Amino acid sequence: MAKKRGVRVRISQQRLEALKEICEEMLEEFAPVDEHQLLLKEYLLELLYKLQDMLKRNQYMYTLSHSGAEAIAFYQLWNMLDISCDKYANLVVDTLLKKMSGMAA
Secondary structure (H helix, E strand, O other): OOOOOOEEEEEEEEHHHHHHHHHHHHHHHOOOOHHHHHHHHHHHHHHHHHHHHHHHOOOOOOEEEEEEEHHHHHHHHHHHHOOOOOOHHHHHHHHHHHHHHHHHH
């Protein structure tokens, strides 16, 4: 049986809140054009729920865990969407993508 590969990333409360806000904005703007993008939008909605649940615990640092499929969806989604106009959002997402890339390798 194949070993499941997951990704776990430590993230501060401030960055988790920023990621939640980014997800909310992207959900409003994201208009899927095919079934694959519709699945990515569904993943984005699930990610938003996960972030909201995490923030209810009110901690200084959190661990954001993704299964292998979730990590791939996160990577595909944020490489597809343009958030370059928001420098802080870009920093948060780029940092997460770099950590995920390093851990998946």
